[in-house]
Amino acid sequence: MTPQLTNTDLVELTAFRRLLHQFPEVSGDEVETAKRITTELERLAPGRILTGLGGHGVAAVFDSGVAGPTLLFRAELDGLPIQEINDQDWVSQIAGKGHLCGHDGHMTMLLALGRLIARRPVATGRVVLMFQPAEEDGSGARAVVADPAFDAIKPDWAFAIHNEPGRPFGFVALRAGLMNCASQGLAITLQGKTAHAADPQDGVSPALAVAGLIPALNALGQGGALDDRFRLVTITHVTIGEPCFGIAPADGLIHATLRATDDSALADMAAQARALAQGAADQFGLKVDFAVCDDFAASINHPAAVEVATAALDALGMDHGPEGLPMRASEDFGVFGWGAKAAMLCVGPGVDYAALHNPDYDFPDDMIPVGAAIFDRIARDLLGS
Structure with missing residues (x-):
């Protein structure tokens, strides 16, 4: 018989999820979140706990001692730099930051799975x-995959769940092939020379470039259908000069x-964008620099992993x-699929639920046992119990 979460489990896990929700930490700053997760994992007595993976990553290893595949389940530690607007008792206590994507819930689902694996x-x-x-x-x-310590837990299979508002509660969206687009934030900096606004010819302005x-x-x-020809560029921020009239x-x-x-x-589109910027800089006598931010690989579901999940x-x-x-949205889970048969599952919290990254979003606690049950069944189907 498959082990079940008890009422005590659900009360404790819900309380922990709400604690995480109150103290979100943004990407790269997840020090206290990692400590809280590590403390909870220690109570489950896994064979090994790794910390500091790719920054503040934490991994718990439950080893059967019998030869077989390694199965990885992933959750995310970080919150968002968005001010939460909610009135529940567990609203974010950190100004300008919120768990408004559900990562607090994803972490808790994984801890729930840990309880089930520890018991059986x-x-x-x-x-x-x-x-x-x-x-x-x-x-x-x-960063996690590149960390030398990851070699010791390199998986054969990898799975993740992301909640996706707009889908009925408990409905799971999945398919083989593309799940999430690849994306990259490209910052283009153009540098010229200031001049008096009365004599702009004495300077080198980036305005026309x-x-x-x-x-x-x-x-x-220009966007369009999500087929092999799909390409989309979104201009998200533009500035030139200072907010004044004399320069x-x-x-x-x-x-x-x-x-x-x-x-x-x-990669091809990024090269084209750089070439356009370099050409404009050359035309107008400007220097140009580039910086890459928010660089996401495409998330591709392996057919075998989808078959197991289905x-x-x-x-x-x-x-x-x-x-x-x-x-269209991106998700960095695809990186785990570079060396494993991987699948991302999108689970619905409700059709009319607040959208991800909205200031009034909050992960529904009723999804904790749903995610844990899916992960647990996948684990036992692949590894036995």
């Missing part, structure tokens, strides 16, 4: 509970988010399908 170990192989840092800026999964680059960058990707500007800045359905297409959902009697997939 798997028969073969290993289960790794991976709490990764810095998902929101796309750097965390890459910026004015020309905006439509040129947009032309690289012809010297500096210009453009932030553009580039998005495509695969990593190679994104069988688990069928066994649990849960509705599922490919509706609303793939998604």
Whole structure:
């Protein structure tokens, strides 16, 4: 018989989720969150706990002692730099920061799974509970996988759940192939020379270069259907000079988010964007610099992992399908799929639920046992019990 979470479990896990919710930490700063997770994992007495993975990542290893595959389940540690607007008792206590994407709930689902595995170990192989840092800026999964300590827990299979408002409660969206687009934030800095506004010819202004680059960058990707030809450029921020009237500007800045359905297409588009910026800089006598932020690989579901997840959902009697997939939004879980058979599952919290990254979003605690049950069934189907 599959172990179940008790009422005591649910009360304790809910309280812990709400504690996490009150003290969000943004990407790269998840020091206290990692400590709280580590303390909870120690109570489960896994065979090994790794800390400091790729920054503040934490992993717990439950090893059966019998040869078999390594199965990794991932959650995210970080919150968002958004002020929460809610009136519940567990509202964020950190000004300007909030768990408004549900990562507090994802962490708690993984801890719930840990309780089930600790009570009834798997028969073969290993289960790794991976709490990764810095998902929101796309750097965390890459840093974890690149960490030499990750080699000791490198998985054969990897699974993750993300809540997705707009879907019925408990409905699971999944498909083989693309789940989330690749994307990259490209910052283009143009530098010239200031002059008096009465004598702009004495300076080197980026104004015309910026004015020309905006439509040129947009032309690289107009969106459309999410097929192999999908490309999208979104200009997210533009500035030139200072907010005054007496100075012809010297500096210009453009932030553009580039998005495509695969990593190679994104790389091609990024190269084209850089070439456009370099050409504009050369035309107007400017220097140009580039910086990359929020760099996300495409998240691709492996067919075998989708088959395993689908069988688990069928066994649990849960509705599922490919509706609303793939998604334009990015998710750095795809990096774990570079070396493992991986699948991301999107679970609905409700059709009319507040959207992710909205200031009034809060993870629904009723989803904790749902996610734990899915993960637990996948683990036992692959590893036995």
